[in-house]
Amino acid sequence: MRFLSHSIIIYINSSFIRFEKLKFNKLGGVIILSRTKQYLRKNGYFYKKEYIRPLLTPDNIYIFRFGRDRLDNRLIIRYSHKWTGRQRINEIDLRLHKQKHPRIFENESELLNYLEDHLLKHEAKVRAREAEKKREGKKHAANGVSK
Incomplete structure (x- = not known):
């Protein structure tokens, strides 16, 4: 159970980082x-x-x-x-x-x-x-x- 919750947190963090990178690129210009x-x-x-x-x-x-x-x-x-x-x-x-x-x-x-x-x-x-x-x-x- 501990391993499963840890992998879910890593997955959520990695998708959050990808979303932040996407957002950051768009802030740089159109x-x-x-x-x-x-x-x-x-x-x-x-x-x-x-x-x-x-x-x-x-x-x-x-x-x-x-x-x-x-x-x-x-x-x-x-x-x-x-x-x-x-x-x-x-x-x-x-x-x-x-x-x-x-x-x-x-x-x-x-x-x-x-x-x-x-x-x-x-x-x-x-x-x-x-x-x-x-x-x-x-x-x-x-x-x-x-x-």
């Missing part, structure tokens, strides 16, 4: 969208994070601005906490290139799928525009030199 952050860093995007705790709503808001040169893309994450202390994402709004109407996602996987597809297409368009400007600049320079 751990949201870690896969999205890794994807953006890997592809050369910079980002800036802001945290808002509105007074009148139970949700917390996390604003995440990102871009290559300018931070003109924005993610707005509305999340709350479950009774266990874990974070639950309620909604992710994505506004790329200063859009007025956001795209709304329910989870990070849907967001990543959209970003992988859309950002690659957008980068190709930007590169094509830059190449076109360089060609026009060379034509104007050649015309100016020959005069």
